[in-house]
Amino acid sequence: MRKLQKIAHSNDLHISTAGAFSDSDEPRDIEYKELSNVEFMKKQRPLLYTPSHLYIEDDESELQFNFCNNPFCKWYGQPQIRYSFFKYKPSRYKLDDGGTRIKCNEIPEDMSYGVVLGNRTETVSNWSVAEEIKRLITINTVVPFEKEYNFHRPDCAAEGQTPFTHRTGFYNRGKSTGNATKYQCKVCKKITNVLPKQNENFSYNQKRNDILLRFAKAITSRTPVKRVCEQLEIGSQTYYEKLEWLYKKCLEFLDRHETQALKKLDFDQLWLNTDFLIYNLNNIRQRGKGKRLGDEGLDRKLQTSLISSGDLKTGYIFRADIAYDFTRTLDEVESDTIQYHCDHTYSFLRKNERLKYPYCPQPPTKKDEQTEAEYYFELQEFELRKQYVEGSHTKTIYTALAHYWLIRRMLNVKEWFFVSDDDSNLQNAIFRVFSKNFLDGYANYFVCQTDKSLDLEEAGKVFYKGRIALRKWGKANGYSEEESYESLGLKKLKEDLIGHDFYKMVSQRDREYPIRGHNPIMHTLPDKDEGHRRVDCITDLRHLRTDDLADLIFQVNSRTINNFFQVIRRRVSILERPLVTARGEGKSYIYANYNPKYAQYITTILRTFYNFCWVTKVNGQLQTPAQRLGITDKQFTIKDIIYFC
Incomplete structure (x- = not known):
């Protein structure tokens, strides 16, 4: 019998992180007061390539993501090295742009294969990546409710x-x-x-247990919060309590039917389709924090990101993470600033660099180059943010790094294939987290883009014209009129690839090396709502035969993640597209939520229902994504998840 569960807090889990600085460092405390901010930072430069440590139970992981992220560059995925036996003792990388980027150095004496492209890679805080991983693990974990007797x-x-x-x-x-x-x-x-066990008292410590099924269906049917409260005759507080309770039940269900099942599954290949969904957050002040003159700075619609990844073949969504930390308060950021002197520290060494407000402004020290006026301006903005919903937006690159690190840890995959649009943040994160897989030749990346300037009607016209042209091409080349569009599309793609080159070549030491050519190929069989689909290879696939490359490119699409995002927009009122105002003057985000915590809750609930309860037809079979992935052999109902124990 299972014990009663609760959503985990960071203190409930044996997860900790360690960065470049210890909790108590007296020499740094002295230097902080005596040195200027520039001198203080310069002393920390050698720590740029120091890995952070993430401890999960008895498992220790080293995280170091500050290296070249260009897969065509000679130094891609390579650690920093100083060539002490060469003239001038050069290093692979040098710090650039005030510590925000590292630049690849050409080392003429190094005769190993490859070309140095002078790539400039944005630095990240390894410690902060570890903190973001810790956050995502914590909010997606339930633990037994323990009580002292x-x-x-x-x-x-x-x-x-x-x-x-x-x-x-x-x-x-x-x-x-x-x-x-x-x-x-x-x-x-x-x-x-x-305390009773779950099967002894399902409704322990909760009221209105009878509305749970209707509540679950309402919140995933695009019903706004107020309408749900009216229909079920509950207050807003009960609404959010039920939402959190349902989120907890989904986490319990996923722990048994997803996490445990995926541990037993091995994939020879996995096509991972991934993208960001952007929605606008209603930025509302906390109760009692009225607006004052000059406080207009934060009264705007704040963009919030959701990153999600799924299996391109089965449609199974592995993760969906909101780039917002609702577990960390700005008071804790202030405490870390004082302890680790984050205001005078390079961004790549800060514990909270992942947050929009990574440190709390501190009074200038005696040799500080910051003026009192600049300090008070920064402090005013920081204090103003405290008046709004607790928590802080996280930078998308950090949420993406944590997202992919957890996916890699969750799945046993031999060969990875990544598909996304041409988003630099996604590419940056994937090329860092999966650097070993790319270097070993067990990962490839395709960019898939459509013409979003076309409306649905225009895309449909282009689609039908393309089908007619494809049939004419088949007839002109002697293929039967009975041949399917899929077969014709693949054959035409093979022909198109013969004269197509995805790469440019650069010469060095009488040898030629490939780099990305930004030369996508038109897919021969786009979907009806796409019009055109362009596919680009951004990793080196020149070793493949044309037929094999065509087989891979023909599979590239973004249906998995587009379908999931479409379901989110249509079924979740707080994440739907903006409405046109009654006066027709602009967009209204009236249904957007105030606290992204609830967006995380409802997205996880929807993902659970989407994967395990809702069937779609693929190859003539009605199945759930979980059935197609092979982690279950049955279609669950929402009732199964709600009353799971």
Whole structure:
């Protein structure tokens, strides 16, 4: 029997991180006061390539993502090295742009294969990546609800005994009204209630248990919060309590039917389709924090990102993460700033660099180059942010790095194929997290883009014209009119690839090396709502035969993630597209939520239903994505998830 569960807090899990600085560093404390901010930062430069440590239970991981992220560059995925035996002792990388980027150095004496492209890679804080991974693990984990019991009165002779260890020392006094077992000490006669198991009291510590199924269907049917409250005759507080409770039940369900099942599954190949969904957050002040003159700076619609990744073949969505940390307060950021002197530290060494407000402005030290006026301006903005919903937006690159690191840890895959649009943040994160896979030749990346300037009607016309042209091409080349569009499309793609080159060539030392050519090829069989689909290879696939390359490119599409995002927009009111105002003057985000925490909750709920409950037809079979992936052999219902125990 399963114990009652609760959503984990960071203190409930054995997860910790360690960065470049210790919790107590007296020499740095002295230097912070005596040196200028520039001198203080310069002393920390050698720590740029120091890995952070992430401890999950008994497992330790080293994280170091500051290296070249261009897969065509000679130094891609390589650690920093100083060539002490060469003239001038050059290094692979040098710090550039005030510490925000590293630049690849050409080392003429190094005769190994490859060409140095002078790539400039944005630096990241390894420590902050570890903190973001810790956050995503914590908010997606449930732990048993543990309660401390006192089974004895003061000075009882049986002190220390419990009914779990000394059953004969207690009477069983039946059940309480909440179906909790009651034990009575035989010595002091104290009666104590013990928490029931899940199957003993499903509705423990919650009211209106009867509305759960209707509530689950309403929130995933594009019903706004107010309408749900009206229909179910509940208050807004009950609404959010039920939302959190349903989120917890989905996490319990996923732990058994997703996490445990995927551990037993091995993939020879996996096509991972990924993208960002952007929505606007209603930025509302906390109660009692009224607007004052000059406080207009944050009163705007803030963009919030959701990153999601799924299997291109089965449509299964592995993760969906909101780039917002609702577990970290700005008071904690201020405490870390004072402890680690983050205001005078390079961005790549800060613990909270992943957050929009990575440090709290501190009074200038005696040699600080910052003026008092600049300090007060920064402090005013920081303090103003405290008046809004707790938490902070996270930078998309950090959420993406944590997202992919957890996917790699979750899945056993031999060969990876990545498909996304031409998003630099996604490419940056994938090329860093999966650098070893790319270097070993077990990862490839395709960019898939469509012409978004076309409306649906125009895209449909282009689609039909393309089908007619494809059939004419087949007839002109002697193919049967009975041949399917898929077969014709693949044959035409093979022909188109013969004269197509995805790469440019650069010469060095009488050898030629490929680089990305930004020369996509037109897919021969786009979808009806796309019009055109362009595919580009951004990793080196020149070793493949034309037929094999065509087979890969023909599979490239973005249907998996587009379908999921379309379901989100259509079914979740807080994430739907903006409405046109009644006066027709602009867009209204009236249904957008105030706290992204609830966007994380409802997205996870929707992802669970989407993967395990809702069927779609693929190759003539009606199945759920989880069935097609092979982690279950049945279609679950929403009731199965709600009453899972």
